[in-house]
Amino acid sequence: MSTARRLIGFAAALALFVAIEHGTRATAGEYAVRVLAMCGINAMLAVALNLVNGTTGQFSIGHAGFMAVGAYAGAVTSHLLAPSLGASHPAASLLVACVVGAALAGVAGVAVGVPSLRLRGDYLAIVTLGFGEIIRVSIESFAPIGGSQGWPIGAESIPATATLPWIWGGALVAVLVVGNLTYSSYGRALGAIREDEIAAEAAGIPTTRYKVLAFAVSATVTGMAGALYAHDATGGQHIDPGAFRLDRSVDILVMVIFGGLGSITGAVLGGVAVAVSLELLREFQGYRLIIYALLLIVLMLARPQGLLGNRELDLRRLLPSRKAAA
Amino acid sequence: MSAALSLSGVEMVFGGLRAVGGVSFDVPERSIFGLIGPNGAGKTTVFNCVTGVYAPTKGAITFRGQRIDGLPAWKIADLGIARTFQNIRLFGQMSVLENVLVASHRVTRASLLDAIVRTRRYADDEAAMRRKALDLLKFFELDDNADQRASSLPYGDQRRLEIARALMLDPKVLLLDEPAAGLNSAEAKVLEQQIRTLRDRFDLTVVLVEHNMQVVMAACEEIHVMDRGETIAHGAPAAVQKDPKVLEAYLGAGHDNAIAATHTDASATADVLLDVKDLRVNYGGIQALKGISLEVRRGELVALIGANGAGKTTTLKAIARTLAVKSGSVRFAGRDLAGVEAHELVTLGVAMAPEGRAIFPNLTVRENLEMGAYTVDDPKVVATRLDEAVTLFPRLGERMKQLGGTLSGGEQQMLSIARALMSGPALLMLDEPSLGIAPVLVDQIFEAIDRIRRKGTTILLVEQNTRRALAAAQRAYVLVTGEVALSGTAEALANDPRVQGAYLGEGVHLD
Incomplete structure (x- = not known):
């Protein structure tokens, strides 16, 4: 596919998202738009974590930390740009905030990954868990960005510029970047690491370097999700450190396992399913999390490999057979 | 002739245990070089040092003039040394x-960004690699299976896929770790020719670790022999074959009469202990067992033989209830085993020493044995059985405190059998006890199997070494592609030309 066609396709998708936002607002109201936005954020987070926990077979349980880095770095960037670029070109300002948030989260990913990815399994989980907590506690005790009180979204603070097309556009970027990476020679190398590290080394793959690479890309995408979350224009009130607790990391993990470890479309479905089911369960109030937990247990018993297993949902497969272009 | 690979004084020590103690040799460029020795000689450890899995404690390894000892494994692969693994390691x-x-x-020129944005350069690169990979698969006759999952391939194909993967690196040196393990004589013969073809076609130096002497002697131009980490001989195959030190270390003294056949033993009674009727198992769409019926009488040793992929292991697993059975019945001591869980079988009196041994690598030998007695409550019984295990395999007695994972292949096999006996089974199922083990240890293991049977344990033996199996058994079943092709007394089958036809292919003798 030529570059021009791809850009046209992306623009068309954004236009579609704008239409969906207006259509939903007109027919189902503001609340439905907000749920759709949550779906988009979740999809980004799940797709990112899947690269590490699914494709590469490592185990991170600190991705809320990368999300926090992206959120606060993005928010600070917007804050600094508010009088200049933010006033004249708010969209450009948001784009810069996303890039900065993603980049800093990526740097944090490398910083966490280099020392810890030499370790296996459980150790990596502990290190990432510790990292997530360090980030959260650091933010709590830093007053200029709101500390434990949080930082409001809206006029005079973080501009609420990330509308539904922004968030879904971000999710589309996440799927394209992670998808192309996963189904490339690099992704094969990551899969080989998951299957057998010794054999992967013997096939010429520097395993530690590749694990760090996967971790960095994953953290970058998570950072972008964080930055968009911080500018949520669909009803976000504020960002606060409490939103980036271990619970959040576990939530992302649940989305990935729910959709099927190793499947990108599964991760998207998992993100959407978690957002929607938590909203649908809202009327049960106090029992909400209990019912949610029971649902997860039932799913794991009935379908331990997740909704899609490690396969991708391919709409073309539903159409009359047509040989895919080599 | 220059050396492709050169080792000088290579030593490898694991926590006090000297696995390799100062080994030196040169592998000439474009040669086929054999590294042999009994189990526990340190051959695979040498491979692991050369390929960077371990950094040698001492000594130097030079590849075409460049020091490579201590480099990471991927770097060594990158330089042009590819390998396969003793216990196949596919993705x-x-x-x-x-x-x-x-x-x-490692040879792709496309960057990560090229891959993510899918540039022309990435697409061209990927297409070229795909063509090359398909050519390799074609060479190994695996191109029809290109889209199949690697784990679903039969054993022999998995071995060849490992070699194909190694060749994709464009190596200068190819290390093969027991490529003939688990192959029958006919397949081994093909392999031996393939190794030569590979060398010529891909311009390689081949280093071979192998127990199959037929392959080693026919394929290798130069052989280095190790025993307990030390070099004991080096030279041309003919010379090494006659070296008295090699004969003693490798074959043991008086190996020819190691197995005294015991066909006429009358201890077997007519009482049927295990009765299998019309057993069917499917793997996906493939019929692995197409209706197997067999019986094992109390006190008998029954062998299940046949080529790779014939369904021997599948039959054992189906009896042991570790895989799902489609139809058919299994009765043990008169009881239908339908609905019995795999772990309950141990309590009923069935124990298994599985293929690949499956010992607990991080437990000591003693702990491994004690795990085998998990269902036994009386500590006195456990103590007696521990003593019996040591009497049966004195080597285990010397290694009680050693971790299971540090034992050699042959010792692990002994441990696996001894562990199975700890539950005091009425029926012992053995899956390929001679696989990848030096002849001298195979002798010891088969002697032990014979003693176990004489003491009254009924045995169902799966074995690819037909001669051994028929020498040890009273009766045997020959499986061909999931069906019983022949059955009868071991003596009759040993002299039955149809066994060779069905099992080994034409023109190959049971030797």
């Missing part, structure tokens, strides 16, 4: 083609 969940493509990764 099981990935396709056959992907397995080969993984090894192309």
